Amino acid sequence: MILLPKRNLAITLFSFHIFLSLILKTQAKCNTGCHLAIASYYVRQGTNLSYISDLFSQQVPEILKYNPKVTNKDSINTGIRLNVPFSCDCLNGDFLGHTFTYITQFGDTYDSIAKFPYSNLTNKDWLQRVNSYQPTRIPDYVPINVTVNCSCGDRDVSKDYALFATYPLRPGEDLSSVAAESGVPAHLLELYNPESNFSAGNGLVFVPAKEAFHYNK
Numbered sequence: 390m391i392l393l394p395k396r397n398l399a400i401t402l403f404s405f406h407i408f409l410s411l412i413l414k415t416q417a418k419c420n421t422g423c424h425l426a427i428a429s430y431y432v433r434q435g436t437n438l439s440y441i442s443d444l445f446s447q448q449v450p451e452i453l454k455y456n457p458k459v460t461n462k463d464s465i466n467t468g469i470r471l472n473v474p475f476s477c478d479c480l481n482g483d484f485l486g487h488t489f490t491y492i493t494q495f496g497d498t499y500d501s502i503a504k505f506p507y508s509n510l511t512n513k514d515w516l517q518r519v520n521s522y523q524p525t526r527i528p529d530y531v532p533i534n535v536t537v538n539c540s541c542g543d544r545d546v547s548k549d550y551a552l553f554a555t556y557p558l559r560p561g562e563d564l565s566s567v568a569a570e571s572g573v574p575a576h577l578l579e580l581y582n583p584e585s586n587f588s589a590g591n592g593l594v595f596v597p598a599k600e601a602f603h604y605n606k
């Protein structure tokens with residue numbers, strides 16, 4: 390009986406604590422996303438457009454709009470990067486990304502799903518964070534979340550770019566090769582990715598892409 394008020398106080402304090410942390414949490418790092426971002430998808434051997442279309446829930450003709458160089462949809466070259474359009478959402482008010490649904494295959498791990506089907510557009514730690522399955526207990530043939538980060542730009546850096554590619558760095562690339570490939574000046578790439586090491590051979594960077602209509606040539 391004497392404990393009751395104390396307990397109530399504790400509960401009140403606890404609720405207040407939750408309330409505060411909710412407020413802090415909703416001091417969002419993002420409010421809205423943007424309707425379009427590009428996944429720079431490295432094409433492995435044995436991959437084809439209908440498979441990629443399934444992975445990203447995106448129609449083949451829609452993907453082709455962003456890949457004017459692909460002329461034969463039935464046979465895409467291995468070792469190229471394909472531009473896959475997706476919507477960049479503000480997830481949990483916390484970060485920009487998009488969650489795709491992937492059906493696990495026999496023997497999949499978070500690591501293998503990130504590295505192979507999704508070509509390093511995400512990584513195992515990130516997949517572990519957005520799925521409830523323990524890494525060693527992922528059932529076969531069930532849907533799981535595959536979250537890919539994205540960017541909608543930064544008005545403090547430049548207002549000229551609104552469309553961004555999520556670009557997994559590969560071994561052998563560096564700042565100048567990414568600049569040459571994207572046609573974006575190196576210093577601008579650095580401004581958009583202040584923490585990134587472009588020579589690391591892995592990790593994501595965000596590369597400004599030309600506006601959507603440029604792809605339609």
Ligand SMILES: *[C@@H]1O[C@H](CO)[C@@H](O)[C@H](O)[C@H]1NC(C)=O
Pocket residue numbers: 435436437439440
């Ligand atoms: C496309 O690739 C997937 C996965 O590698 C494969 O299962 C499927 O048979 C391929 N489809 C065609 C038409 O080659």
Ligand SMILES: *[C@@H]1O[C@H](CO)[C@@H](O)[C@H](O)[C@H]1NC(C)=O
Pocket residue numbers: 431433504505507508509591
């Ligand atoms: C992803 O990165 C790993 C090395 O971290 C590499 O072995 C693998 O081939 C890469 N995936 C693709 C599709 O290039």
Ligand SMILES: *[C@@H]1O[C@H](CO)[C@@H](O)[C@H](O)[C@H]1NC(C)=O
Pocket residue numbers: 484510511512515538593
């Ligand atoms: C995606 O963004 C979140 C939040 O900024 C970060 O913690 C995570 O490491 C990123 N994932 C990848 C694969 O880079």
Ligand SMILES: *[C@@H]1O[C@H](CO)[C@@H](O)[C@H](O)[C@H]1NC(C)=O
Pocket residue numbers: 519520521522532533534
């Ligand atoms: C995928 O994410 C949704 C939304 O956060 C969550 O409800 C669901 O449980 C997640 N799926 C798995 C397999 O963890």
Ligand SMILES: *[C@@H]1O[C@H](CO)[C@@H](O)[C@H](O)[C@H]1NC(C)=O
Pocket residue numbers: 586587588589590
């Ligand atoms: C960037 O990564 C490369 C390759 O791992 C490494 O040699 C270099 O020291 C790194 N640079 C910085 C500034 O960390």
